[in-house]
Amino acid sequence: MPNPPAQTGQFAIAPISLRRRGMNGFVTLAAGAAVVLVLLPLGAIFAYLIYKGVGAINWAFLTQTPKPVGEAGGGMANAIAGSGYILAIASTMGVPIGIGAGIYLAEYGRNRFGDLIRFTADVLNGVPSIVVGIVAYGIVVLGQGHFSALAGGVALAIMMIPTITRTTEEMLLLVPNAVKEAAYGLGVSRWRTTLSITLRTATSGVITGVMLAFARVAGETAPLLFTAFGNQYWNWKMNQPTAALSLQIFTYAISPFDEWHRQAWAGALILIVLIVASVSAVRIAASRGMLKGAN
Amino acid sequence: MTGPQPVEKLEVVSGARAETAPLIKAGDSHISDGFFHLAVLSCGVCVLALVGVIVYELITKSSLSWHAFGWKFFFRSEWDPVNEQFGAWPFVYGTLVSSLLALVLAVPLAVGVAVFITEMCPRRLKGVLAFTTELLAAIPSVIYGLWAIFVMVPLLREYVEPLLARYLGWTGLFEGTPYGIGMLAAGIILAIMVVPIVSSITREVMTAVPQQQREAVLALGATRWEMIRTGVLRNARAGILGGVILGLGRALGETMAVTMVIGNRPEIARSLFAPGYTMASVIANEFSEATSDTYLSALVEVGLALFLVTIVVNILAQLLVWSVTRGMPARSHA
16 A cells, blocks of 8 residues: 655654565565464374374273283273372362362461462472472382372372462452451451452452362373383372373373384374363363352 | 451451451360361371481482482483492483473474463464373373374374475484384473473463553554564463463473383483483383392482472472462462
8 A cells, every 4th residue: 555645734754664664565575474383282182183093082992001012002091090089189289279279378478477488389389390200209208118199199288389389379369348348347257258258259250269289280291200100000009100191191102012102193183182071171161251249 | 376366357358358357256175176286287297297207318328329429310311220330310301301302392382372371372272282181191192102102103104204304304303223213202291291381371461461561561552473572472472481480390290101112211312312321211210120229229210300399499489489370379280
């Protein structure tokens, strides 16, 4: 579109030069290209997961334990269950502590000590997952004498806590004071107000935080390598090595067997479906409004 | 929390901000309230204690290696479990090179994506694009690794690396047999994993730049790009740097995907085609097989170094991001 010099009073606005317009167009194109380039691997990963994974998932895969090398068939049933088991142990420990610490920060944490805890939670959030694995090994595995589901659960719980703490605090602070004051005005005690009024009002927001933390650790592999360790068989004992989906994918992916590669893809597809489902659920919950009682 | 509020406080409270203390105090159930306070306080202390335990565990378990090798541990290239000689330099080198390579590839892309999403794309596309890039962050590391082994590495070996060797071989960075697996593959997969973090922080700090800045620059007759460059990027640069450093922190500690494609050989080579090893990978591969105490202790010391570096990097990044978004409502990026 030509851009003739417009007369505005006594000022003449110079047309934007070809060079500047060219630059503008170039950058717009480059930014668009960056988006395409970033979305390309995402698309490729999902396409391959579906392409390779769907064919390998069958009833045996979902119900059987791994077969020895060389034998066809077998599945990851114990690994799927093991992941659920470890995550349940992790959530049992991580969720109450995380929410409790979040409540502390929101209700009593407007001071130096609260800032210290906030800072520590952020530090904890940045600790590499493999280092968390070392620590869980040191505390639980060495204490018990062998690799165990409990050790894996402890490692994942450590990784869940900071996320839950910070989101819980954020969500509780969103609850308007008027709501709390109404409760106090009725003579309700402080702890009762916090639990049944503040936390109640912020429930969906807190759940969002918990789900985020859950999705984050659900696919973790590094901290389980020398804690849960993996297992070819079923195990429901807290103090025994346990299979996990992510560990099984890793072991199979770096193995030289085609059959195992096929199963690795199938396991990865199942893992990603579980994670994406929980993240999307969080997204939907968030877009429906986190706080029903807020103004 | 103090007792009944004096009258002057009334005005503040009627301003109704979330942080101000409630005007009316709770009823006097001191015992249960005290108990509740204690319960949530202990949860808070738990968070503190966890970091304490991590530091304590790492320091005590690595002391054997620390006393045996001292500072030299990080500058020696010998890694010989049989003769109990340990030096971490090849791992430090591999971690640094793969992470820097990842940043070189990821940062322009991430900033481009952030610029496109915040300044250029139609409103309707915004949410979808933001969600999709965040989805990249939700994919587990082991799945990136799986995809890299079976899809990306063959592509690199057959097409990309021969091309790089032919046209850029003279730099010395792209020499030797193109295995596919090696430092380059590790850098690329790390770049893919780091992009969502850097771009989400960049987006956040760009949104924090006041709208008037943009309008002022546009009113002076700037094109959109000139507006973005002088009005937005210049104001947000400290925060963007923070995002980049946060990405670095993530890349340094990343384990699984890198372990699966880097080749896992403690060698230092100039060529990016050559296999390497990183600090996180050596722990992942050798920790459960470490037979002697010194061996285990050396691996824990590698972990301690990794821990300290990522902590420093993360704190630095937080400070930089805060310097731009201060005063904005808090958002978590989990």
